[in-house]
Amino acid sequence: GENVEQHPSTLSVQEGDSAVIKCTYSDSASNYFPWYKQELGKGPQLIIDIRSNVGEKKDQRIAVTLNKTAKHFSLHITETQPEDSAVYFCAATGYKLSFGAGTTVTVRA
Amino acid sequence: EPEVTQTPSHQVTQMGQEVILRCVPISNHLYFYWYRQILGQKVEFLVSFYNNEISEKSEIFDDQFSVERPDGSNFTLKIRSTKLEDSAMYFCASSSTRGDSPLHFGNGTRLTVT
Numbered sequence: 001g002e003n004v005e006q007h008p009s010t011l012s013v014q015e016g017d018s019a020v021i022k023c024t025y026s027d028s029a030s031n032y033f034p035w036y037k038q039e040l041g042k043g044p045q046l047i048i049d050i051r052s053n054v055g056e057k058k059d060q061r062i063a064v065t066l067n068k069t070a071k072h073f074s075l076h077i078t079e080t081q082p083e084d085s086a087v088y089f090c091a092a093t094g095y096k097l098s099f100g101a102g103t104t105v106t107v108r109a
Numbered sequence: 110e111p112e113v114t115q116t117p118s119h120q121v122t123q124m125g126q127e128v129i130l131r132c133v134p135i136s137n138h139l140y141f142y143w144y145r146q147i148l149g150q151k152v153e154f155l156v157s158f159y160n161n162e163i164s165e166k167s168e169i170f171d172d173q174f175s176v177e178r179p180d181g182s183n184f185t186l187k188i189r190s191t192k193l194e195d196s197a198m199y200f201c202a203s204s205s206t207r208g209d210s211p212l213h214f215g216n217g218t219r220l221t222v223t
Contacts, residue, residue, distance in 0.1 A: 031209055032208060041216070043200050043216045051209055093208060100151065102152075
């Protein structure tokens with residue numbers, strides 16, 4: 001089955017700086033890569049996703065990149081704000097969604 | 110925006126008891142899922158359900174677990190005889206298609222087995 005590795009496990013950034021989270025996956029058949037944000041006491045909420053026929057996607061301060069050859073994908077958050085503080089999960093799916101272990105992002109004011 | 114709703118938000122039960130966790134998926138979605146998250150760990154797949162049957166299940170989803178869609182709106186997860194290690198957040202999710210469409214998650218049920 002799919003195995004998704006996520007790094008780093010924790011990330012502390014100064015407000016206004018960028019945050020980058022990296023993931024790798026094992027199943028070359030995976031074709032859909034969503035990113036979820038989980039705030040305390042809530043379920044994962046989709047923030048952005050990318051499909052295997054696209055190399056990069058951007059939505060305001062959030063961007064994702066995908067390198068299918070290397071089986072890498074990354075989340076970039078620019079101009080971080082305190083409300084970006086949360087746990088972020090990458091995921092990959094060809095048949096079922098498999099999650100990375102999560103990155104706890106703390107934005108220091 | 111439509112959302113997935115889960116009840117109860119918190120369930121406390123004694124070891125060996127049966128629990129039923131309830132979910133109302135988004136109304137026009139056809140695929141339903143249960144995931145589990147032990148405190149501080151990753152979100153783990155339990156089971157997927159489509160067309161009134163299980164389409165895939167993980168190793169975690171053993172004979173103590175079952176799922177049901179008893180009517181047109183609810184989707185339930187039953188644990189027959191709870192163990193201490195079943196304590197976790199259980200998330201229900203739904204999607205309109207399988208594979209490359211977003212899963213929409215509920216806010217979860219925190220199950221505490223004592």
